[in-house]
Amino acid sequence: MTPELFFLLASILFSIGLVGLVSRRNLFVLYMSIELMLSAVNLLLATFSKVLNDADGSVIALLMIAVIAAEAALFLAMIVHIYRSGRTIDSDKLNKLREGAQNA
Amino acid sequence: MLSLIVILPFLSAFLMALVYLENAQKKRYFFYTLVGVGTPLTVTVLSFILGSQVLAGSDTIYQTLLQWIHVDNFNIEIAFMADRLSIVMISFITFIGTLIHIYAAGYMKEDEGYGKFFAYFNLFMGSMLLLVLADNPIMMFIGWELVGLSSYLLIGYYHNESSNITAANKAFILNRVGDFGFIMGISLLFVSLEGSGFTFDSIKEHINMIDKETLSLIGILLFIGAMGKSAQIPLYVWLPDAMAGPTPVSALIHAATMVTAGVYMVARYSFIYIEIPDIGLFIATIGAVSALFAAVIASYQSDIKKILAYSTMSQLGYMFMAVGLGAYSSGIFHVFTHAFFKALLFMGAGAVIIALHHEQNIFKMGGLKNSMKLVYITMFIATLAISGIPPFAGFFSKDAILVIAFATEHYILWGMGALTAMLTAYYMFRLLFTVFLAQPKEAKNLQAVPASMTTPLVILAFGSATVGFLGANEAYGGSAWINTFLSLPDTKLDISHAKEYMLGGLNVLLGLLGMGFAYTLFAKEAEATKVDTLFKKLVVHKFYIDEIYAFFIVKPLLLLSRFIANVIDPRIFDGFINFNVWGYRRSALLFAKLQNGKVRYYALYILIGVSGMSYYLILKLGVI
Numbered sequence: 271m272t273p274e275l276f277f278l279l280a281s282i283l284f285s286i287g288l289v290g291l292v293s294r295r296n297l298f299v300l301y302m303s304i305e306l307m308l309s310a311v312n313l314l315l316a317t318f319s320k321v322l323n324d325a326d327g328s329v330i331a332l333l334m335i336a337v338i339a340a341e342a343a344l345f346l347a348m349i350v351h352i353y354r355s356g357r358t359i360d361s362d363k364l365n366k367l368r369e370g371a372q373n374a
Numbered sequence: 375m376l377s378l379i380v381i382l383p384f385l386s387a388f389l390m391a392l393v394y395l396e397n398a399q400k401k402r403y404f405f406y407t408l409v410g411v412g413t414p415l416t417v418t419v420l421s422f423i424l425g426s427q428v429l430a431g432s433d434t435i436y437q438t439l440l441q442w443i444h445v446d447n448f449n450i451e452i453a454f455m456a457d458r459l460s461i462v463m464i465s466f467i468t469f470i471g472t473l474i475h476i477y478a479a480g481y482m483k484e485d486e487g488y489g490k491f492f493a494y495f496n497l498f499m500g501s502m503l504l505l506v507l508a509d510n511p512i513m514m515f516i517g518w519e520l521v522g523l524s525s526y527l528l529i530g531y532y533h534n535e536s537s538n539i540t541a542a543n544k545a546f547i548l549n550r551v552g553d554f555g556f557i558m559g560i561s562l563l564f565v566s567l568e569g570s571g572f573t574f575d576s577i578k579e580h581i582n583m584i585d586k587e588t589l590s591l592i593g594i595l596l597f598i599g600a601m602g603k604s605a606q607i608p609l610y611v612w613l614p615d616a617m618a619g620p621t622p623v624s625a626l627i628h629a630a631t632m633v634t635a636g637v638y639m640v641a642r643y644s645f646i647y648i649e650i651p652d653i654g655l656f657i658a659t660i661g662a663v664s665a666l667f668a669a670v671i672a673s674y675q676s677d678i679k680k681i682l683a684y685s686t687m688s689q690l691g692y693m694f695m696a697v698g699l700g701a702y703s704s705g706i707f708h709v710f711t712h713a714f715f716k717a718l719l720f721m722g723a724g725a726v727i728i729a730l731h732h733e734q735n736i737f738k739m740g741g742l743k744n745s746m747k748l749v750y751i752t753m754f755i756a757t758l759a760i761s762g763i764p765p766f767a768g769f770f771s772k773d774a775i776l777v778i779a780f781a782t783e784h785y786i787l788w789g790m791g792a793l794t795a796m797l798t799a800y801y802m803f804r805l806l807f808t809v810f811l812a813q814p815k816e817a818k819n820l821q822a823v824p825a826s827m828t829t830p831l832v833i834l835a836f837g838s839a840t841v842g843f844l845g846a847n848e849a850y851g852g853s854a855w856i857n858t859f860l861s862l863p864d865t866k867l868d869i870s871h872a873k874e875y876m877l878g879g880l881n882v883l884l885g886l887l888g889m890g891f892a893y894t895l896f897a898k899e900a901e902a903t904k905v906d907t908l909f910k911k912l913v914v915h916k917f918y919i920d921e922i923y924a925f926f927i928v929k930p931l932l933l934l935s936r937f938i939a940n941v942i943d944p945r946i947f948d949g950f951i952n953f954n955v956w957g958y959r960r961s962a963l964l965f966a967k968l969q970n971g972k973v974r975y976y977a978l979y980i981l982i983g984v985s986g987m988s989y990y991l992i993l994k995l996g997v998i
Binding site: 288291292293294295300361362364365366 | 970971972973974975977978981
């Protein structure tokens with residue numbers, strides 16, 4: 271196994287996440303896309319840790335897994351709240367920041 | 375003391391304006407009269423003291439108040455100068471001004487804007503004195519503008535009628551045309567002097583620096599200013615309309631003082647005009663034409679104040695004839711005598727108008743001889759004076775001017791002047807006889823005229839009868855004292871006494887002839903002139919000059935303004951601005967689409983941005 275394959279996998283995962291983030295409107299899908307991108311970054315960190323023979327990368331990857339878990343809990347709670355207040359989880363409807371928003 | 379003469383009227387005008395604005399409705403007759411009449415009286419006393427100093431042989435009096443503008447060699451001081459010319463001017467301005475203020479206290483008594491009127495009137499006094507006592511052309515110009523302003527305010531004094539406002543605007547705008555010439559003239563004078571001082575004295579000293587052509591141009595430009603202010607052809611049309619103001623205003627501003635400012639100005643710049651006799655001849659010609667022209671129109675008018683207005687213009691024409699021919703002293707002398715009898719005529723007319731409840735048509739008057747004896751006698755004296763019957767004032771001054779025209783061999787000008795003299799006698803006695811002698815058309819219920827209005831008449835009548843002796847020529851046993859006193863650079867005359875007697879006799883004869891005509895036509899029964907011939911029609915309509923101006927100047931200007939307002943402004947200027955606005959709005963809408971508030975689009979923008987930056991960093995700069 272050469273590290274290039276891991277780089278390629280990480281890039282593919284990140285790109286899938288990015289495209290999902292931009293193209294989909296369902297908040298759950300968005301969440302999953304973000305998770306995918308984070309996983310790609312984690313994979314990259316672990317790979318470099320191995321290639322460069324340095325433990326720092328692995329440490330950060332482990333730390334990130336914990337943070338991602340916390341983030342998941344927060345994100346899902348937020349989605350539930352958003353759904354309760356607006357009866358929707360369509361991200362395009364959540365445009366209150368826009369001036370003169372139609373669904374304000 | 376010199377500066378006090380100028381400042382006091384301004385101060386009192388300011389004070390009265392403040393008090394008036396505090397409560398315009400409140401009648402403060404005593405206060406306004408005290409301040410409004412007291413100030414000119416004080417100024418008169420001061421100017422007489424000043425005059426007696428100069429008479430006693432003291433030199434020109436100077437007083438510098440403060441430095442106003444000092445930029446490089448452009449140095450303007452607020453300074454006053456009282457030389458002999460100024461002294462003669464202020465003596466009659468303050469004296470007659472005071473009398474007219476007293477008269478106005480009676481004339482305007484019932485008026486609601488009594489305080490406002492006196493504020494304006496004192497403002498005028500201050501401005502006129504500033505004009506006359508100015509030490510440099512800039513200060514003179516300020517006075518020049520301020521008298522124009524007060525004239526405007528007072529013509530439009532009865533501002534409830536739109537025709538009066540139109541008259542005020544007309545006066546102001548025509549004066550602006552003249553003022554344009556005036557300011558161009560003094561600017562050119564300043565530039566040509568190349569910064570060698572800009573007081574009258576230093577200009578006089580350095581006048582040789584300027585070549586003849588430039589000097590001629592300066593002379594013409596300054597005279598354009600005089601044309602406007604002194605109502606000469608072609609800028610005279612405002613003066614008859616200016617009679618819309620109260621009669622004391624007509625007497626003081628549009629007869630005795632302000633309109634003579636142009637003559638004063640030419641005399642003040644006599645050191646320039648003496649160098650350019652051609653321009654002088656032009657001035658004299660304009661003067662003579664104006665004199666004859668106005669006299670012809672006056673002969674057919676029926677409004678008492680309009681007759682006097684045209685008569686003023688005609689007399690001003692005489693004055694310009696004199697100063698144009700280089701007889702500055704005689705011009706100023708006529709200004710001096712004219713102030714007396716013309717103020718008297720206007721004030722008498724005002725008394726008649728008041729007595730007849732604001733009737734101004736002379737053919738609706740008649741038969742006032744017995745009921746208004748004092749006014750009749752005083753106006754008779756003034757009419758004799760203006761008609762040039764000796765020994766009244768007008769004879770000496772007018773005769774002096776005609777002698778000059780004859781002696782300098784300008785026979786055409788002399789002929790016009792002599793003809794005007796006859797017409798003057800005719801139309802003035804026509805007025806007098808129609809108002810006082812002719813059979814009245816209907817019984818009249820006369821209003822009493824207060825003593826404050828009749829007393830000034832008596833004083834002025836005395837003046838009209840006697841001031842002429844101040845300038846009587848040698849031929850008439852005098853010594854032309856006023857000419858010696860003024861010591862202006864007059865043209866030297868070479869004419870025998872016999873010729874002078876002949877000319878004087880001719881003048882008197884012409885005057886009596888005019889008087890005789892008027893007597894036979896109007897003394898018994900006065901009928902308004904029938905307009906049957908073309909010439910009469912022309913004259914009655916004042917040669918259609920107003921209409922011609924309206925057609926050739928006002929209308930094209932109006933059309934041009936309309937064209938600019940309706941086409942150029944909305945299409946071109948507004949169009950350009952609106953196109954810009956449209957462009958910005960369109961591009962703004964384009965960019966506004968990007969900011970749609972949707973999170974995923976923002977994420978896309980971040981992606982595009984990061985990709986772009988990465989592309990640049992990696993491929994162009996080769997970071998990795």
